[in-house]
Structures are given as structure tokens and as C-alpha cells.
Amino acid sequence: MGTALIYDEEMTKYKLLWVDPACKIEVPERLSVSYEALVRTGLSDRCVAVPPREASDAEILLVHSEEYLEGVKKTPHMTLEDLKEFTLQYGDVYFHPNIYHCAKLAAGSALQLVDSVMTGTVRNGMALVRPPGHHSMRSAASGFCVFNNVAIAARYAKQKHGAKRVLIVDWDIHHGQGVQYCFEDDPSVLYFSWHRYEHQKFWPNLRESDYDSVGKGSGAGFNINVPWNKVGMENSDYLSAFCHVLLPVAYEFCPDLVLVCAGFDSAIGDPEGEMCATPDIFAHLTHLLMNLAGGKLCAVLEGGYNLTSLAQSVCQTVQTLLGDPLPRLANLGSPCESALESLQCVRSVLRRYWPILKHAADPPTTDVGSRRIKLAKAEGEKAETAEEERSREEKVWPEPAERLRPPVCSASALPDDAACPDGLKRLTSSKDLGPLLGRRIKTEVAGDADGVATFLRLYTLIEKMRTNEIGNGVALVPDVAAAVKCVVQDLGSDLVNRVLVVCVGKEELNYATADGKMLVVQISGEDKEEQKGKYYIPMCLKKGCGDTVGFIQAVLGLLLPLGYEYDPGLVLLSRMPGSGVGDCMWQQLIGLLKGFAKGHTLVLMQTNDEACMGPTASVLLGHPAPPLQELLTPLPDDGDALERMRERLQADWKMLQTAVSSGN
Numbered sequence: 001m002g003t004a005l006i007y008d009e010e011m012t013k014y015k016l017l018w019v020d021p022a023c024k025i026e027v028p029e030r031l032s033v034s035y036e037a038l039v040r041t042g043l044s045d046r047c048v049a050v051p052p053r054e055a056s057d058a059e060i061l062l063v064h065s066e067e068y069l070e071g072v073k074k075t076p077h078m079t080l081e082d083l084k085e086f087t088l089q090y091g092d093v094y095f096h097p098n099i100y101h102c103a104k105l106a107a108g109s110a111l112q113l114v115d116s117v118m119t120g121t122v123r124n125g126m127a128l129v130r131p132p133g134h135h136s137m138r139s140a141a142s143g144f145c146v147f148n149n150v151a152i153a154a155r156y157a158k159q160k161h162g163a164k165r166v167l168i169v170d171w172d173i174h175h176g177q178g179v180q181y182c183f184e185d186d187p188s189v190l191y192f193s194w195h196r197y198e199h200q201k202f203w204p205n206l207r208e209s210d211y212d213s214v215g216k217g218s219g220a221g222f223n224i225n226v227p228w229n230k231v232g233m234e235n236s237d238y239l240s241a242f243c244h245v246l247l248p249v250a251y252e253f254c255p256d257l258v259l260v261c262a263g264f265d266s267a268i269g270d271p272e273g274e275m276c277a278t279p280d281i282f283a284h285l286t287h288l289l290m291n292l293a294g295g296k297l298c299a300v301l302e303g304g305y306n307l308t309s310l311a312q313s314v315c316q317t318v319q320t321l322l323g324d325p326l327p328r329l330a331n332l333g334s335p336c337e338s339a340l341e342s343l344q345c346v347r348s349v350l351r352r353y354w355p356i357l358k359h360a361a362d363p364p365t366t367d368v369g370s371r372r373i374k375l376a377k378a379e380g381e382k383a384e385t386a387e388e389e390r391s392r393e394e395k396v397w398p399e400p401a402e403r404l405r406p407p408v409c410s411a412s413a414l415p416d417d418a419a420c421p422d423g424l425k426r427l428t429s430s431k432d433l434g435p436l437l438g439r440r441i442k443t444e445v446a447g448d449a450d451g452v453a454t455f456l457r458l459y460t461l462i463e464k465m466r467t468n469e470i471g472n473g474v475a476l477v478p479d480v481a482a483a484v485k486c487v488v489q490d491l492g493s494d495l496v497n498r499v500l501v502v503c504v505g506k507e508e509l510n511y512a513t514a515d516g517k518m519l520v521v522q523i524s525g526e527d528k529e530e531q532k533g534k535y536y537i538p539m540c541l542k543k544g545c546g547d548t549v550g551f552i553q554a555v556l557g558l559l560l561p562l563g564y565e566y567d568p569g570l571v572l573l574s575r576m577p578g579s580g581v582g583d584c585m586w587q588q589l590i591g592l593l594k595g596f597a598k599g600h601t602l603v604l605m606q607t608n609d610e611a612c613m614g615p616t617a618s619v620l621l622g623h624p625a626p627p628l629q630e631l632l633t634p635l636p637d638d639g640d641a642l643e644r645m646r647e648r649l650q651a652d653w654k655m656l657q658t659a660v661s662s663g664n
């Protein structure tokens with residue numbers, strides 16, 4: 001199934017007709033440069049072009065009031081003076097004779113996207129629209145928005161397609177207060193937004209944009225605000241918010257559909273956000289959401305005002321929707337203290353609603369709330385002078401790296417008598433092993449023919465991943481533990497710099513290399529509290545690997561942050577016989593680990609584990625992992641043990657932090 005792309009140049013045909021410093025950044029070129037970049041890179045040709053349509057009155061009335069719609073309907077016939085007059089009643093927004101038409105197309109585009117995804121015509125998609133939507137409210141336009149495109153789409157998905165639970169992820173740098181108001185008492189729509197806040201000093205300067213607005217009534221717990229109280233947030237801050245706040249809750253919520261308020265003013269270079277996250281971060285944010293809801297994801301453009309980072313970020317997003325390998329995120333730092341304070345605050349208010357967060361730390365001792373300052377609008381929003389604007393230094397960042405699809409997506413290395421699943425390319429061992437290696441086979445590696453054959457197969461797989469001839473691969477081997485040892489000791493570190501070894505099951509694995517060439521993470525039911533140094537991390541689930549809740553907590557809160565910080569060149573994932581891990585969980589694990597090492601994942605399974613070959617091959621080939629059924633409430637001990645482990649490890653691994661360092 002493909003990726004839908006919705007765009008129509010009609011939505012570029014309105015603009016600001018008078019002087020208004022607050023609105024001058026919202027220009028038609030935002031849409032045209034984004035689309036042109038998709039065309040120039042060849043990405044648009046790989047998408048399924050879906051035409052927009054006008055949202056009907058009834059669809060708009062799913063969110064907005066009749067009086068508001070009636071008012072907007074009059075704008076096409078207004079004189080310039082009337083348009084200015086009409087605009088005055090709202091904030092930071094402008095009207096134009098053609099904006100009503102475009103607003104219907106923008107909302108209708110979101111609905112076309114929902115139809116295409118919910119009917120299975122496509123797997124996922126993106127709508128490039130103007131005007132944006134997430135600020136508009138039931139009876140008010142705001143922040144360049146006229147109709148709330150994504151809020152309408154969520155209501156529509158429920159009403160027309162019977163969606164039970166819809167997740168809305170808003171990575172725009174502004175708080176989508178319009179979306180929050182729409183669903184704050186609705187437990188069927190989970191709204192997650194991060195936004196520049198600066199203790200209420202930043203637009204829209206709302207008290208209810210802070211972390212303690214968690215929703216109301218039966219919607220309590222289903223509204224998540226992550227305020228950024230400083231500018232300059234980086235990739236590590238964004239990934240920490242996903243791994244330690246959004247993803248655990250999203251997995252527990254188990255949505256049927258994911259809608260993204262895809263604003264790119266959260267990228268570096270944007271005059272509104274003033275953040276430092278690079279465009280390739282959106283490849284990973286998109287990827288991390290694609291294993292939810294069976295891959296049903298609709299991204300709808302919101303903000304984004306730096307035309308360079310906007311276009312690059314749109315391309316990164318669409319390229320991930322198309323299933324291309326992800327870029328490696330270079331030198332992730334530690335999340336900054338301010339970000340950790342925000343994560344700690346929001347986790348502490350959410351833990352009572354979401355068992356998966358039940359072990360989250362208490363709020364920080366310093367009362368963050370007391371720093372909220374409600375500046376008088378004039379003072380807070382004093383329009384910066386042209387001088388100030390020029391003085392703000394121009395940000396520069398590297399062009400995102402190319403993300404080349406390897407000629408072969410997935411390969412298999414199997415014993416001759418094993419069946420090869422459809423779509424996998426069966427590898428025969430490469431003859432040219434190189435003299436050095438050849439000699440070593442004779443001596444060190446298991447001398448028997450099987451051992452040699454296994455060695456040859458694994459070497460071939462890894463070598464072809466290193467040269468990007470193949471993306472990922474699966475090998476069936478007679479003895480998984482021996483094969484892991486063979487890769488770890490003889491292959492991995494020679495061929496690849498930094499191998500992330502993830503072992504599911506109980507085998508004793510103690511190859512951790514102190515030099516960090518390997519990071520061995522073992523998830524098992526065995527209690528191995530002692531830890532063998534920074535690079536061997538045993539994660540023990542008291543109830544074993546069959547405990548999906550414990551397993552997903554270990555993956556999201558520990559394995560993912562570790563993987564991002566370690567930044568491996570290869571991922572070796574082995575499934576020990578008798579591990580007890582469920583197929584769905586196993587597929588989710590493969591799907592998530594594909595985000596590392598440009599997708600170079602080598603899966604090792606025991607020859608008699610053939611039953612799992614199908615599900616494994618499906619995800620390796622790029623099919624979305626099926627959703628985990630609604631997660632049961634975890635027993636306290638598992639979360640507790642993992643939480644204790646996280647606290648112990650965070651001294652070595654900064655991405656594991658979820659709170660300000662206890663000293664503060």
C-alpha cells in the first residue's frame with residue numbers, strides 16, 4: 001500500500017493584503033516550496049496523488065458553530081475595509097476574499113486523507129494545506145487558522161469510519177489550543193502537543209497550555225502538553241519527549257488512527273520556534289508513530305516559516321512515510337535541564353492516569369508554575385524591530401543526508417531445507433571471503449560444517465549490509481547463542497563500527513566489550529540485577545518476555561533512548577528459543593529497531609523457530625507491525641525494577657534521563 005499526497009496550488013491563492021507584522025510570515029510560498037521540493041526530489045512521483053475537496057458545511061460544523069461559519073461565508077464578498085474589520089475580532093490571523101475557499105479545501109484535504117487511509121486505499125499520507133488549523137476554535141479564527149483541519153478530521157474519522165480512539169500528535173512549535181479545547185473532555189481523542197512556552201511568555205500566552213492541563217471530566221489524562229520553557233531545543237530533547245512521554249501513553253492508548261498536526265516551525269532556522277532540531281528529526285518522529293494503529297497515519301501541514309528547513313522537513317517526513325531507510329542522527333546530546341524539568345512535570349501529572357507511567361518521579365521541588373508570567377499582551381508580543389530581526393543570527397545546518405533504498409530490501413540466510421518467505425531474497429554465501437577471514441574460519445569458529453556454513457551466511461549478510469546492497473536480513477541458525485557469539489566476536493566489530501546487540505531470551509551472553517564497539521542489551525525473564533559495565537545491559541522482566549506491558553516499557557523507556565544515544569552501524573536482534581515473547585511484541589520490536597543503523601537489522605532465529613519467520617519477514621519488508629492489543633495494567637514490580645534500572649543507568653546514558661538531576 002502506498003503513501004497519499006494531497007496538494008493543490010489553489011491553496012496558495014490567498015495572502016496578507018495589508019500591513020500586519022504578526023502575520024507577514026504566513027506566505028503562499030510556504031506551500032509551493034514544500035511541494036516543489038517533493039517534486040524535485042522525486043518523492044511526489046512515488047506518492048499516490050489524491051485530490052483535495054471542499055469540506056461540506058456539515059463537516060465544518062463537526063467542530064465549528066453555525067454563527068462562525070456564517071460569518072466566514074461572508075468574507076469572499078467583502079471589501080478590503082470589511083475584511084480588515086472582520087479580522088479585528090480575532091488574533092494573529094488575516095482574511096482574504098479567497099481564504100474561505102482555501103479553508104474548505106484545507107479541511108477537505110484532511111478528510112480525503114482520512115478516507116484514503118481508513119478505507120485502506122493507502123497506508124498513510126500527507127496533506128500540504130493552507131490555511132493551517134490547530135489554533136482555530138469553535139467560534140473563532142486564530143493564529144493564521146480558519147477551520148481546525150485536524151480536529152474536523154478526528155471527529156470525521158470517528159463518525160464516518162467508526163474509529164474508536166484517535167491519537168493527535170502536534171509537533172508544531174505552537175500550542176494547538178483549538179484542538180485542546182475541542183477534545184479536552186473526550187477520552188476517545190488523545191491530544192499530545194509540545195510548544196514553545198517560556199513560562200507563558202510566548203504566544204498564545206495561555207495558562208492552559210502548561211503541563212498541568214491534562215483534560216477534564218472523562219477526558220482527564222487524554223490531553224498532554226509539553227511546554228518548552230527555553231528556545232534552542234535539540235533533537236535529543238524531542239526524542240526524549242517521544243520516548244518518555246508520548247510513546248508509552250500512545251501504546252497504552254492503542255489508537256486506531258494517528259493524525260499529525262505537522263507543523264515544521266519546530267525545526268532549526270524557524271523565526272517563530274527558534275529551536276535547533278534538524279530536519280532529519282522528522283524522519284524519526286514519523287517513524288516512531290508508524291508502528292501505531294497498524295501504520296494508519298495522516299500528516300496535515302500546520303506551521304513552518306523558514307522556507308529552507310520547512311521544505312527539507314516535509315521531504316524527510318514524506319520519505320519516511322514511503323518506507324525509505326532513516327538517516328542516522330549524528331551526535332545526540334543530553335536533553336537539557338529545562339527539557340528534563342518539563343518532562344518530569346508532565347510525567348508526574350500523567351502517572352495517575354496511565355499505569356505505564358506509574359513509576360514516574362515526583363514533580364521537581366522548585367515550583368515551576370510560579371515562574372509563569374502573564375505579560376501584558378503588548379509587552380509580551382512587542383513586535384520585534386527590523387533591527388532585532390536582522391540581528392538574530394542566521395542559523396545554518398547540514399543538508400540532510402541522502403537516504404538510499406538498497407537494491408534488496410530484505411535478505412535471508414537459511415539452511416538449504418528451510419522455506420524462504422515471499423519477498424525475501426535468499427542469499428547464498430559469497431565465495432570471496434578474503435584470505436584473512438578464510439583462515440580464521442578454519443581455526444576459531446566452530447569447526448563443524450554447520451558452524452562454517454553459518455559463519456559464511458552471517459558474514460555475507462553483514463557484508464552486504466555494510467555496502468548497502470541489502471537493507472536488513474534474517475538468518476535461521478542451528479544455535480542462536482553460538483551465532484551471536486560468532487557475530488559479536490568475529491564479525492561485528494571488524495566490519496561495522498558499533499553494533500547494537502539486542503537479545504530476547506535467557507541465554508548467557510557476556511561478550512560486552514569495554515571499548516563500546518558492542519552494546520549488548522538483553523531482555524529476559526532472568527533476574528540479573530548485577531550489571532556488567534556500561535555496555536552490557538540485562539533487562540529482566542519478572543513476568544518474563546511474554547509480559548507485553550513490561551516488554552514495551554523496557555523497549556520505549558530504555559532500549560530506544562539507549563539506541564539513539566549509541567547510534568549503531570548495525571543492529572543484531574536475536575530471539576532465543578523459548579523466550580516467550582509474543583509475535584506482536586516481536587514485530588513491534590523489529591519495527592522500532594529499524595530506525596537505527598539506516599535500517600540495517602540482522603535478525604537471528606533458531607532453525608526450529610520457523611513459525612515466526614513469516615511475521616518477522618513481514619516487518620522487515622516494511623509492512624507495519626500490527627497494533628499491540630490494549631495493554632493490560634502492569635504489575636508494580638516490573639515497572640519498578642525497570643525504573644530502578646533506568647535510574648542506575650542514566651549516569652552513563654544521558655538519554656535515559658526523565659527528570660532534573662536530583663541535585664537540583
Ligand SMILES: COCC(O)(O)CCCCCNCCCN
Nearest residue numbers: 022092132133134143174302303
Ligand atoms: C496552525 O498555524 C500554524 C502556527 O501554529 O504556526 C501559527 C502560528 C501563529 C503565530 C502567531 N504569532 C505571530 C507573531 C509573529 N512574531
Ligand SMILES: [Zn+2]
Nearest residue numbers: 172173174303
Ligand atoms: Zn506553529
